[in-house]
Structure formats: structure tokens, C-alpha cells
């Protein structure tokens with residue numbers, strides 16, 4: 001995320017928003033949460049309790065596993081950073097996508113959402129409506 005912020009020449013303030021989202025998004029991933037509670041919404045609620053007031057940062061954290069059509073840049077960048085991080089499988093493909101982000105952010109975003117939806121379909125898993133709405137927001141009719 002820092003590399004992207006650098007390359008995309010965003011303001012210090014915006015860069016700090018992106019980094020806050022990174023720090024917060026998986027804060028409760030390994031926490032014992034009530035059944036049916038997802039770690040994104042739990043982390044967003046907790047961050048709000050602790051004083052985070054930036055709506056874009058909170059929405060980024062809340063929906064980072066699903067996508068969200070109402071996102072500003074923070075949510076979009078976090079979604080990309082999360083999916084394209086080096087520790088995941090298909091490292092070279094992910095690295096190629098990551099390199100394209102600064103110049104073609106929205107194009108890469110649509111590709112990443114398409115990959116995720118295909119993964120769900122292939123595994124015959126449900127696709128969350130939020131993910132489909134996010135996809136629809138990125139594509140033309």
C-alpha cells in the first residue's frame with residue numbers, strides 16, 4: 001500500500017487513510033468472535049468505538065472481504081492490497097496485477113472481483129450480493 005501511495009502520488013493525508021485501513025482490517029481476524037460475526041464488520045465496529053471517524057476507512061475495513069459499491073479510494077485500495085499481497089498463491093500473477101494498479105486501478109479492480117466471483121462459482125459457493133453489487137458498480141451495462 002505504501003508503494004502504491006508513493007507511485008500514485010497521493011497526499012500524506014490520503015496515504016494515512018490507506019494505511020489505517022491496512023492496520024485495522026484484520027485486527028480481529030484471530031479473535032474469538034460470536035458465531036456468525038465476520039472479522040471485517042467486527043474490526044470496523046471496534047475501530048469506531050476506539051475513535052476512528054473516517055467513513056471511508058470504516059467502510060473499507062467493514063467490507064474488505066466482500067467488496068462494496070459505495071467505497072471511496074480507501075476501500076478499493078484495501079481490497080486490492082488484501083487480494084494481491086505477496087503471501088498468497090499464484091504469486092507471479094498477483095505481482096503482475098499489483099504492478100498495474102497505479103496506472104490502471106479500476107481495470108485491475110474489476111479483474112480481481114471477476115477472479116473472486118469465478119472462484120466462488122467454481123467452488124459452487126454463494127456469491128454475496130455485496131460482491132455482485134460491487135462488480136456491477138465497476139462494469140458497464
Ligand SMILES: [Fe+2]
Pocket residue numbers: 025026029039040064065
Ligand atoms: Fe480479512
